[in-house]
Every structure is written in C-alpha cells, then in structure tokens.
Amino acid sequence: MKVPREFRFYYSSDISVKYKIKISTIEGKRVKENEYETLNNWIDDPYLKNSSLYKDKTLDFYISCTLYSDSKPLCSEEQTSYHLFNSNQINKWDETIVFPFKHQDLPVDTEMVFTIWDIISPLKRVPIGGTSFRIFGRNRIERRGKHKLCVWQDVEGSQKTPGQIQGKDEVYRLEKLYKKYSRNLLPKCSWMDPFTKEEIDKIIKKSESLNRDKLYLTIELPEFEHPVLFKQQISPIYKSLVPSHQKSNKLVLVHDIEMDENPSEQKHHRLNLDKDHKDLKPNSSELRLLANILRTPPSTKINDKDRFLIWRFRYFLSNNKKALTKFLKSVEWNENHQKQEALSILPKWESIDIADSLELLSYEFVDTMDVRKYAVDILRKADDEELLYYLLQLVQAIKHESTSSFNSSDSPLIAFLFERANKNPILGSYLYWYLYVDSVLKTSRYISHYKVLQDRLLTSLEQPESQKLTRQSQFIARLSQLSADIKAMNITREKKVDKLRMMLSEGDYSDLSDFAPLNLPVNPNIEVIGIIPEKSTIYKSAKAPMGLKLKTTKGEEYGIIFKTGDDLRQDQLIIQLISLMDRLLKKENLDLKLTPYKVLATAEEDGIVEMVTPSEAMASVLSKYDGDILKYFKTSHPDPDSPLGISPDVLDTFVKSCAGYCVITYILGIGDRHLDNLLLTPNGNLFHIDFGFILGKDPKIFPPPMKLCKEMVVGMGGENSKHYEKFKQFCCEAYNILRKSSHLILNLFALMIDANIPSISEEKEKSILKVQEKFQLELSDQEAANSLLQLLNDSVSALFPVVVEIVHKWTQYWKA
Template structure:
C-alpha cells in the first residue's frame, strides 16, 4: 500500500488505550409478518406477552459486546446496564473492552447482541450484528455507524459472518444521505455555512418521512473511538538477534513498552538540551497533559509527567493553569533549569490570584526562587483591599518562607504587605494582631521572625495609626487582666457577674467603661468609647468567657465575647474560610444567608469573638417550643396569610442557611456538632459556633457525614416538602460552586500547615488531603451532586447521632 507523503497517521501498535464502543440508539420496528404464532408460546410461558419480542413496548434490554478474530472470541463479553425504552430510542452507554488498540488483529470484528429479559432468569435475543474494526486500506474505522440488527439471532463472529451489519443498499435515499452526513461531520466534504443550514434541515425532514427505517427492520447506531489522525494497522515487531555460530540457542529481546525512559534520557530533558519552541503534543500526550493540569495543587508530579511538562513548556505558555505545575518540576539548584524557567516565566499567560498563593508556599523556599515569589506578589497586587483581607491570615504565614534578614524591602511579599497595611487601617489592624499572636507562640520556632516583623511594621506606621494600635493593645491587656482576676474568684457565677459589673462601673477597671474613641480590634470598622457595665455578663462555660456590650461613637451598641485560656486561632481560620466561601457563592449569585461572625485571636490563648444578637441555641429553642422550630419563627414573625403562619422570607432564610452550613461543614470536616453549638436568629438564620474539631475529627462515635439533624428537616416541612427539595437543590449548587474554587481553598490550607494549629500540624499532608477528599474533584458536577444527595439521605436516616444527642443533653444537665 502506498501512502501519500503528506498523509499523517498513527500506527495502531502505538495506541495503548483500551478499545471503547458507544451504543448510541436503537431504531426501527420488528418484522411482525414473519413472526411465529405466539398463542401456544404464551400458554406455555405467560411472561412472553410482556416481552419486546411480541409487543411494541421495549422492556429491560441490554447490549452484549465482544471482539472476534479468525472466528474465535478475543475476550470475554462486556455488557451495558439494563435499559428501559419508553418512547425514546436513545441508549448512550459506553462499553470498555479489556483489549487495547495495539492488541487488535487486522481481521478483528465487533459482535453485538441485544438481549431481552422477558421473565426471571430468562433472556431471548432481540437481534445481533457484526462489524469489522479495520476497513479498506487497513485503516481503523471511526465515528458513528448504523448497523442492521438481524432479528431473533445472536451476533455471529465467524469469518463468514451471517450477521454482517454494514448497510450496502446505496439505492435507499435515506441511507445515502446518512453516509454523506457522516462524511460532512468528518470534514471530508467542503462546508458552506449559509447553505449547510438548509441542507441539514431537509435531510432531517427526509429522515422523519422515510419508511425504510420503520418497516420491518431494526438498526443499532454505534460510535467508535476517534483520534487526531487516522489509525493505520501495524503489528508490534520484536527485534530478533541472531546468535553467534557457536551458540545453540537463540536470544529474543522484547522491548518493554511499560518501562520508563532511561535515566540518562531523563537527565537529557532536564538539562534543556532540546529546543522545544515549536513542538506540539499528539493526542495521547495532550490527554496526559490535561490530566496533569487537573491535579490538585498539593499533588506531587512524577518523573514521566515532569519530562512531559518540560518537553512541551512552550506549547503550555498559553495555559495559565500550567505554570505552577511547570515551576514545581524545576530543579532550582541546577543552573540550566533555573535560567530556562526564569526566562520563560514572563512569557506565560498571567496566572490567577488563587494560583499565585501556591508560589508563596514552602515548595518555593530555595534561594533561586526569589523571582518566582516576586512574580506571585506581582499577581497578588491585582487584588483590592477587600479581597486581600480574605487571604491575609495565610499571607502572614507565607512570610516565614521569605529570604528575610530584618529589612522588609529585601522581601517582595513583606514589602507588599507593609505597604498595603499602612494605607488601609482595617488591613493594618488585622496584620498587626496576626503578627502579634505568632510572635508569642510557645510551640513555634518562628517567634523571633514575627516579633521583628511586628516591630518593623509599627515603626513605619503614621502617628494616628500607631496611636490606634497602642490603644487596642491597652484595651486587650486590660480585658485579659480582668478575665484572669474573675476566674480566680471562688464564688458562684451570679456573684461573679455582680462583681464584674461593679469592677467596670466603680472598681479598678472603670477606665474600661469610658475612654477616648478607639477602633475595635476584632472589627476595625467599629469605633467604640466604652463598655456598658450593667449589660456585661459571664457565660456558663469552663473558661468563663466575658459577654460585653460596647458603646459605639455613633450611639449604638456592639456585643463581643472575650475569652482567656482558649486558643481561638482554629476558630479564626474556620470563620475566615466560611467568609471566603460566602464570598465565592455570592459571586455566583447564590446568597445562602450565612453568618460569618468575626473572630480574632489576640494571644496564644486569648481572643475576641463578635456577638450575634439576637440569637439563641437550637437546644434552647427546642426546649422552649415543644421541639418545633417553626413555633419559634411563628412567634417572632407571624404571617396569617402564609401556609405555615410564618413570614415566607424567614423560612427561605432558614432553608438557605441550613444548606450553606451543611455543605461548608462537610467540606471542612467540622465535628462535635450538637444543638448547643447551632444557633438560630428570629429572622431564620442558622449558624454554627465553636470549631474545636475540624478535618473529620469528632469526639462522638459514628458522627453523621452531613451536619443535618431531624429538627432542621422538620423546620423545613419534612422530607417530602417543597422546602426540603429546595434545600437539597441549594446544597448541590453550592457544593459544585465551591468545587470550582478548589485550588484557592487547598492553597489557603497549604499555607497554614506550619502555623502550629494542632488539628493541622499533627499530620500536615493528610490535613490537605482530607479537604481534597471531601471536594471529590475526580467527579463530574452531576456525579458530585448524586454523591452529596446520598450523604444527605444517610444523615437524615442516621439513628446513632440522635442517641448521642440525648447523651449530650443529659451531660449538660448534670454539669450545670
């Protein structure tokens, strides 16, 4: 066979992927004229009257497919799932056979049989067909093919098959047009945009009016694999080496196609001795590159993938998702690779801010990666102050990986954070307190680093901002001293509350009840002028947190909870991530009425929490209102005209907030959920507090996968209500939106692995993998939705968590 010089093709022996066949549709009608008399058969087997063999309704069909060569099967048959046809002829199911393209002989034949299940454990062939994989000129057949189904017969795989399904009747106008349409789809016929539209419409009309497809004939349409170039049959050849005359045995050497490249060749690629500027990947290489780029940011790239990324680096410069993967493959201590990477980096399509965070991680701490970190900071500069605030906690952690010797200008990241925080006091206040906490951590080896940064930052602040930081420090230190003093008193809680109010009004801490305006550390947008003594309290808790009402300079009130002896850094991280996820959802026009209250750690075991008022623990609501949340809503927002007697917007808020927190707590693996740390507002907002257990850890035995209790479901109207259906729909929508931002979420977690937060630092790599596992990145959106719905159903039907909740209530009762 002569091949034209400009003809590009692939050899079948080079394609090492499994052969796939897609069953698209089943069309036509059975031949009733030649059908055998059925009355006697129905008497013997009553099930037959419901079978598709003798009726127009098709029930429980499945297709069975195998490959034959030389009249013998090459592999065991593979079958589709059972398919119920009811008005539609579409099948759309792919069969993956255990043989690869490179394993197929030239005479390989596809043999398909359609089986009908007409009674238990009994099947009859509806019809069979056969089709050759390789056509004329030894080219592998591709694309769609319509095959005749020989009725009441199994597919025949013999050399001279009696069920050869290829249609040869060229006089049939419909079939002739279908062949032309197939050539048109493969660009074998020139396209004419304005005329093609009308031509295709006419072909569809002819197809609908044609009798050839509906008269006593069944057809099955299949789709075969397609590649970038035609596939030409070629057998794998093993080189034979003849022995020397003195030897008696021949030695046969077989190339191991699974073997990696030789180490010297790998080194050859790494040293960049090839010029790959015009090199483009073939279809297999492109598929491999696509799979590499889909990998989560924390995934290690193996040797083969490294070589592939290096080889096609110039081809990948138009793909912004590829840069971080490429830079992680560079051996930064090798001068050739370093120079090549730094020269190509500016030519790359600019990456997203989410991906720039990966370049600031511990993976780029080598002294030769300074320009990489500078590039990441240049990308980060595109973020406005509001967006930067969502990443600030992690960026402070990233400063420990900078080349920093005391001068902020030596580090692109530190210089950038100093500049932006100096211009915006909200950023500056949070930046100061993040540095302060890390400078006093006993478990951290970076204390001196953060202490130096904190002092340098304060020195460069303007006088008004420096004064505000000094006021905040004084306020926090006085509250810490007050809390410690009250904890040391061995008196009942009621007496402690009286003592607290006295100390604030007339005692040693009366300076806290009235002072010059100061911006509140936990929320620098609020300016306060003092604590209201008579509205201050102490919560029922082992840590005895202070509940304080603050007067604002505008005349309003603002509630905070001050805690001592409690590490709030983990709560601070979780609230930051909830706030970020709320922002991501709202960007997609999905407002789930979340309540990301503010948390700020001011020392290793001190901190401030924003108070959400009015709100009440769900346990308290259930006790007061006979176990029904709806009564709580009805009392606060009655609406006689609505079905439940409750304002519709309240139920809507409740459903949305339940959906948002169910998805977020599942992704973050938040545990120890009970009715005392689920809070409700009269407006319908549900929100979570106390995040002592994250990433799948839970003190309870067998906790439910989703934090959904029966009280929440009843509050939506029950499992069969419209509101519960809406809740499930919102859960799936929110889940898939957050999955799209997986790179951002995982990169933020990766920057926290050295933050000395116990739940993360105990097993750093597994911490990120746990979040990655919950995101189920390997699934499509539909598959992810189905998985989430199954988890919701399992959680609703879980009995054990209900028993644990009763145990928790009794424990709380006896403890109090």
C-alpha cells in the first residue's frame, strides 16, 4: 500500500512577520481619450498638457496601496517611489512595500487596493488606473507568489475594480495556467517545461487579445516553506487564561494523497540522478533558480525539485563554496550510490567559510560522520580568539554526535575541542564550565553524556590546569552556599549586607577573603586572590544577588555579581552574540563603542556577571539630573567650547553606542526594556543589561519596534541635530554589515535550539525564523536602510512607551 505524503501548512495566527508585497512590473497599453476631449481638458486645466495621460511617454508616476476589510481601510496609504512608464513595454519596478500589519493580524476578507497615479500639478494627482486583489482565496489559504492583475483604466482603485483576468479563449486559459505554474501550484517537469513555455509564448504572440488596450500590474506575494491557512488570532487575555499544556503552536501535518508526485516524473528524476553530469551546465533559467536557492537562509528546507536541480549540476556548483551546504542537504544519505558520490566530490569542492561549517554540525547531519569531520577540518582554521565566539554553540553541537562518541575518541568535534583546550587554558576553562552546566541541567536528557565529557576533559588536561579548574569549582560552590545562606535570612537588606561582610571577614566564609591566586571562571584572564568584605553588598532584588569586589594579583579591583535563583544561560547567549556582532562591526572598521560585559552560567540557576564600573542606570541619571542626560555628561567631561557643552568624544561615544544597541536589540528581539536596565558610563557608553525576554517576547503591551527613548534622542541634541543624523547613519551602516553575516548568526542560533533555553526551545522552528525575519534578507541594502529608518521614526514618535515607563517606575517604587 502506498503511504500518502504529508500536507504541511502554517496557521496565519502563528506568523508574526510583517506583511510585504513586491511591485514587479507594469505592462500593456493605455487607452487615451479622443482628441476633442483632450483639447477641452487642456483649456479647462492647462496643467494637463504636461500630464502623462495625454502623452505617448509617461512622466513620473507612482503606485499607492491600501488594505481593506469590511469595506473599510485598515491602514493609511502606502506609496512607492516615482517611476517612468513606456507604453507597450514591460516596465520593471521591483520595489517592496511593507505594511504595518503582520500576517497574524490580517482578517480573512483583507483586500489590497492599488491605484496608479499621475502627478499633473504640485498638489494634484490623477488616476491612471486601479485594481484590487484578495489576500486569502476561497479555501482560506493565503495567496502567494506572482500574480498578474488587470488594471481598470482612468479610475481610482477600489473593491469594485477586481484584478482577475477575465476571458474564455485559449490565451486567457494559458495565462491562468502559467500563473499557477509560476506560483508552484502545478507540478514541474524540468525536461518538458521549457518546450511547453516556448509553445505558450508562440500562441500569445500570435494573439493580441490579451494585451490590446489593457494595462497589467504584476505583484509578488510572500512565500513560506508551506501554505498559510487562515486562523483567527486568539486574544492575549484569553491566552493567559488557557493552561500552557493546552497551547500548541506546532506545524500542522495532514495526509494528502494528492500531493504525491507523478510516478513517471519520479522515474525521470531517478534516471537523471544516475547519469554522469561532470560537463553539464545550467541554462539561464536554471542558473537563476540555482542562484535563488543559494541565496536562501540556512534554515530554509530544500524541496524535492530544488534537490534534484542541485544534484544534477553538482559538478558545476563545486567551484562555488556557498553551494556546498545546500548540496549536502540535497543528498539522500540513505541511498548508498548518492552517499558515495557525495563523499567523493566533497574533498574536491571549493573550501567553505568557517561560518558555513557550523551548519554542517547541526542535527541534519547526525549520522554523517564524514561531513562532520569535514566541518571540523574547516573549524581548525579558526584561531583561539575566533573559536571562543563559537564555543558555546559547539558544545551544544556535541548533542548531534553519535552516542558512542561520548565514551570514545571517535567524535572529530570532541577530539578537536579537547585538543584546543589543552593548548589554550582560557579556552579550556570556558569549555569546562559549558560542559559542567549541561551535566547538571535537570531538563536535559544528556546529563550523563556531558558528565562523562567533563571527566574526560579533566583527565586529558595536564595536572596544573586540571587542578585550577577543580579550584574554580570549589570557589563557585562556596559562593553558591554563601548566597543561599544569605537569602535564607529573614532580615532587612541592610542587615543582610552587614551579615555578609561579617561572614567574609571573620565568619564561616573568611577563607574567601584571602586565598592563593585563582583564575576567575567568568574571565580566566583575571587572577584573583580574595574578596574585599567591606566592599561587598546585596542588591535590591527578590533574588538578592551579591555584589562582590575581588582583589587581583595586579593590585586592581574586579567587580562581579553572583546570582542564585536566576537562569543566566539566556543572558550568556545574548552577551556572546553581542560580542560577536561587535567583532563583525569592527572588522568593517565600524566601532560602535559597545560594552559586551562577561556573563557565565555556573549551574542551571547560578552564575556570575561582570560589573561595569563606573556606570549608573539611566533611570537614576534622569532622576538626579532633571531628566537631562547632557547634564550628567557635563559633570564628568565638560567642554564650554562644544555646542552642547560636553566633550565631543563623549558625545560621539554616546551616539555610536546608542546606534549599536538599537540595531542589535532589534535583531535579537530584546524585550522588557525600561530605564532601569539601560546603563550609562561617564565616558558616554550606553549599554543594556538583563535579557530575560528575547525573540520579540515582551511583558509590556505595544512595545516599540526599536529600543530608543526620547531621552536618548534629546541627549544627542534632538531630532533635528547633526548628531541624531549621524546616529541614523550608524544604525543603517551597522544593520547592513550584520545582514551580510546573517548566515553565521542564524547558524549559531540553530545550534542552540536543543540547549533547553525556554525562549528558544519552546518554539524551535519559529525562534530561528524570528531572527531571520529581522534581517529582511529579501530587501536590498537601500531598502533595508529605509525600512530601519521608518522603524526609528515610529519608535521616537510613539507616546505609549512613555506611559508604560511611568507605570514601571511606580511599580518599582512600591516594591522598594
């Protein structure tokens, strides 16, 4: 019995991505009024003689688009830029319109209404034509791909100007079929389709009925890996009332026997796979298809047709290093012939980048040891500094090694990490703690495996290094016990501080105030020799974190915060990504003065955070200095000769750091931003702390898209200042630099989906898509910059976040 293929689709209520369309082309012919009417119109309105309505070649014109539901507009009019139009030609537009609505926000009867406008005077416009199109079809599935719409000429677009092409003759029938084909709604056959397309073109050229006296607008709608089925979004209030175990956001799978491929076509593909294609080269259309496949993000699933195409031209693609990961994902590893062929061509392929090698260590290559070995060989090119930026993810990638590798030396990845740990004590220290945390996670099924690896690491290291790590463990255990004892005391915070200092100076924990030099786990480059009791404190928080000042071998002080009861693994991940992004920006000669302080999780709910001193919360700064950040800077770096009265270097640092964190928090979807988790240093550095909400999650209602408050803008000199213009310029430049490295960041996120970090593991597939969406990879650099600038303008003008900030301040007041 034949097993039916699964029909997969998403619910629209689960897609929190802004709805975007692309205006592709305008083609056809305009119908003009007769000469008598033209002359009369010129007399009545002399502007019309310069209008494109009465000229053979159109002057500047633009397209507007509005979303309607229940005969009412959902949003204000979105406009394109101006273009020139030539009649009887295909006029390429290729411009993306981003609506202020997400897919999940669209009603089932949403309709797009387009109007093509001609400007006949500075304050007057005339419609060239209009058309409309429903987003959801009759079967409640969201329409996708290319659509060719008929334009009703000389009228403004409305819901009464449907864009469906009408007609019953052969040309109309072929046009409708070709539309379905271009949207992947018809099965494709690579050897027959070019001949069919050629015949269709001949028939259309012979008949002018389709394009006679008509205009056509071609648009491209968003496409996802699977169809999108409409589902009403559930109210957040209702969601909070539904038990968490009843919620389900998983991909819906439905068996549909009609989705099976034609047996003849399957046989054709199988025959093609067995042929030798060493000299085969793609034609122009196949080359475009391959280019589109290679541009897709690493998380994109490759469908059967694309897999066949990649396999067919594997030798042609072997000179393209960006194609290797797509090729390896196209291999049927269960078929011995393909496996042997893939492994034979792998060493001959153009060597890939380190960023792409991370993709080959994911769960998709669990049983392909040769591929994983190849990835590790590429990783060997990374120096120790670069490897530290990926180490957290590489420890998670161990989960995708074969089970037998944990107890032997069969795993290339494990052997590589141990080898580098033996050569570099700093790297070895971080590796030890990353392995340790996974060996004590209650929610992990890999506890015993990571415990084995931790013991193996200690055994493999030389005795002095092994003893250092053992002492680090003892030091952390003592801090954890001290924190637990302090939290158990039912006394005021001030008395807890006195008790802490007494316990460190002459009590049960006096051994922590003076000890032999020890490499600090959170920063192994620092050697500490004791805690300074009189400078230790307890912070205002339900978790009562300890603020500790440590003496170093260099005579300096080093501040840390030790937290118990907080899962710092998410903060650790975000800080690691901020550090990586800082490195990527500096490689492009853009230093945005970021402050990626160090965070290390030492257990599931224990960890160390590096103090950044001197620094102060923005809420405190605004309270002390009458809500003016510039007054704060003037106290430490005044400059009477400067226009704003502060040192230009300090202002430059403030502007750059604001830009860097605005872009990074946007990409990572950092939420719960308020003035208490934005910190300032006297030198102008602004930085964020506490990353409990990521990937778009936020406890506040209606959070701004960009984490930019009005106080920050005022600190730059206001919206009309040259410093704010520089800020926007830095934002756009940083955004496009990071977009170029999107594959690296997405690969790192993909390796963390099994790390048992709740914000990521709850919705594994969606977590990567949320980051991918923020990069807007379908846009050009200029379009991406324009989109970011619009978000900045929306965030600055948003009044509601100010109200939320006031509510938060009062909440903190009553808690204190």
